[in-house]
Amino acid sequence: MTTPRQLRLSPATRAAQALRYIDPITGAVTPAIDLSSTYARDENYAPRQSYIYARDGGPTVEHAEEILASLDEGEGALVFSSGMAAVVTLLETLETDDHIVAQKVMYHGVISWMLRLQEKRGIKVSLFDQADENALEKAITPETKLVWIETPSNPTWDVVDIEAAAKAAHDVGARLVADCTVAPPCTSLALALGADYVFHSATKYLGGHSDITAGVLTCARADAHWAEICQLRTLLGNVLRPFDAWLLIRGIRTLYLRFERASENALKIAQHFENHPKIAQVLYPGLPSHPGHEIAARQMTGGFGGMLSILTKSAKAAHDVARFTQVFIPATSLGGVESLIEHRKAVEGPNSVVPDTLLRLSVGVENVDDLINDLEQALERTG
Ligand SMILES: *Cc1c(COP(=O)(O)O)cnc(C)c1O
Numbered sequence: 383m384t385t386p387r388q389l390r391l392s393p394a395t396r397a398a399q400a401l402r403y404i405d406p407i408t409g410a411v412t413p414a415i416d417l418s419s420t421y422a423r424d425e426n427y428a429p430r431q432s433y434i435y436a437r438d439g440g441p442t443v444e445h446a447e448e449i450l451a452s453l454d455e456g457e458g459a460l461v462f463s464s465g466m467a468a469v470v471t472l473l474e475t476l477e478t479d480d481h482i483v484a485q486k487v488m489y490h491g492v493i494s495w496m497l498r499l500q501e502k503r504g505i506k507v508s509l510f511d512q513a514d515e516n517a518l519e520k521a522i523t524p525e526t527k528l529v530w531i532e533t534p535s536n537p538t539w540d541v542v543d544i545e546a547a548a549k550a551a552h553d554v555g556a557r558l559v560a561d562c563t564v565a566p567p568c569t570s571l572a573l574a575l576g577a578d579y580v581f582h583s584a585t586k587y588l589g590g591h592s593d594i595t596a597g598v599l600t601c602a603r604a605d606a607h608w609a610e611i612c613q614l615r616t617l618l619g620n621v622l623r624p625f626d627a628w629l630l631i632r633g634i635r636t637l638y639l640r641f642e643r644a645s646e647n648a649l650k651i652a653q654h655f656e657n658h659p660k661i662a663q664v665l666y667p668g669l670p671s672h673p674g675h676e677i678a679a680r681q682m683t684g685g686f687g688g689m690l691s692i693l694t695k696s697a698k699a700a701h702d703v704a705r706f707t708q709v710f711i712p713a714t715s716l717g718g719v720e721s722l723i724e725h726r727k728a729v730e731g732p733n734s735v736v737p738d739t740l741l742r743l744s745v746g747v748e749n750v751d752d753l754i755n756d757l758e759q760a761l762e763r764t765g
Pocket of ligand 1: 467489491532583596
């Protein structure tokens, strides 16, 4: 007998098999959920494995982290009780007078937290226009410690060149964080493009079923700064609970399949409505007319995803469409198997810079004709 040739498994296979999980005792092919909050020591009073107390993490949490580090091609991953919990923990490493450069338009909660740190903690924040190719480099100063990008970014789906952003950050010794919530590892590998950290709201595509809130950080290097983030998670107590970590693993097993279908559906919807008489504009990085299309095609190799925005010809029409759909569910969030529609300005509040004609669509995995027909009937009713 010859020795078997070791196959190099693609990420889609590693995800589908939860890193080829087979329980060594029972043979179960589905990971078990370890719900224990504490772990008994052995006869020498030593921890049996690395587990002591659940606020540090545990076997199910670690299993989710191993899968995520593997898919993002990072040295380590941490899972948190929500995306914002991960954001807050990472930003907690900053010191007074440190300078953050971030996008003017991106997830509003992240901007709000940064502005709070500016007000309460003396951290300096500069917001750059992500739609302007040169604005990021201009905003960076020798004091910059952290550059935060989100690509494609909510809710205009502007595309930021990850490789160029990493170079600009590294030129002054700053770290780059890429919020890849909308471009998970099945399509973008931001660490390979030079980002130091990738952040995902796993509430969205990674979970994929609108049944958990979860956040993920993956690191290019497990260095001293990463160790500080790990320690802060334990101190802040915002680790993902094991049951939710298990649901996250379950979601990730179909990530590649779901994302492919959502991308196909979204492209068909974008093409259908691009020159529609009742639509002013369609924003989708998969359309050649989108200003970020070329960069997106380079750094989103597994599809452009299910997120797009359509702009109606009046604010009232946008508001009405969000009320009249029968398949698209009028709810916030994104990345689930079910399609959602959202009047973004109403959700972000009066200070939002989002146009009031904008409808954000999170396209799911349903039959695409049903989705197109639904938007058509809702638009018809706007008169
Ligand atoms: C949802 C979201 C967040 C925040 O994550 P939560 O899981 O809701 O805390 C951050 N960034 C982006 C792009 C998001 O869509």
